[in-house]
Amino acid sequence: MPLVRIAVPRHLDDTHVKHIADAIHESMVTTFNVPADDRFQVVTRHADSELVWAPTYLGIPHTSSIVFVQITCNEGRTVEMKKALFARLASSIAHGGAVLASDVIVSLVEVKKENWSFGNGVAQYAA
Amino acid sequence: MPLVRIAVPRHLDDTHVKHIADAIHESMVTTFNVPADDRFQVVTRHADSELVWAPTYLGIPHTSSIVFVQITCNEGRTVEMKKALFARLASSIAHGGAVLASDVIVSLVEVKKENWSFGNGVAQYAA
């Protein structure tokens, strides 16, 4: 169900990008109650000038290896689940060695269950 | 009013991509109460590694010709309208011959009417 948009700097190589996508999915399965085969991710790769950020926000510095993760998902997860997801995402991505935990920027967009179709023109989650 | 993001694999040629964009718009006009000239679509084309999906989800298999459609639209459509949109989207896109109905993945993001500007800095739908 989640649709995950992952914007990464072009200088990250294929292996690192794959690690990031895998880490995000694993984090969602582990902390966010997402089935292992419920994986839909769209990666965009960007020139440095196409990812724009301030040097520091809320005391956290950012570098040119910043990664933006935006997850569209069903509404209803608790704040605790969201916190667990964010923590896991940052640590899993950082484990790959190319991106710092401080450079993992995440946002969630919550939608109704009836707002999805996973193929064949059916709203699989609608009541 | 809808903003439609269409992510397609790079191996689809221009003719097929145009068919997909046209099919999506026609489906929205037909089933979702969208005016014919209310068309705002952003297409991104992706290397195979940039669209990530599991082989099967909910019993529906996916292939490298998968297409992700994300529609930001006004809140308030009924579940029946959403079901009609999904059905029409999948069949219209599949009619073009390059993408299977099983590979049409759709999500809707609903927003308030006041959240749009269609040019000139005006919130045209605000009360």
Added chain:
Amino acid sequence: MPLVRIAVPRHLDDTHVKHIADAIHESMVTTFNVPADDRFQVVTRHADSELVWAPTYLGIPHTSSIVFVQITCNEGRTVEMKKALFARLASSIAHGGAVLASDVIVSLVEVKKENWSFGNGVAQYAA
């Protein structure tokens, strides 16, 4: 906190794209209560065929220099703030000379405060 997605035609040069991104951020700081160092923008550049629009909608004509701005932000801004943002966005972008105010298309996606992480795996805005 806002995540700003900016889709621009590929024929706009780097200087104009930078002006657009700067104008958007300045508009948000001025009218939308966004801190100056709260800047997270993702730019995508598109071939002409990848940005699709009708010649006119609501009496406003569009050209091949159309720009799509989608802002994910916290819920709760007033309609007046949204109107002020739209007005400022269109005039600031147009001031750069490459894009007409009539070609600035904006949508807002509002989310809960707890839905953000700005690095280090923490939900910085959660209560």
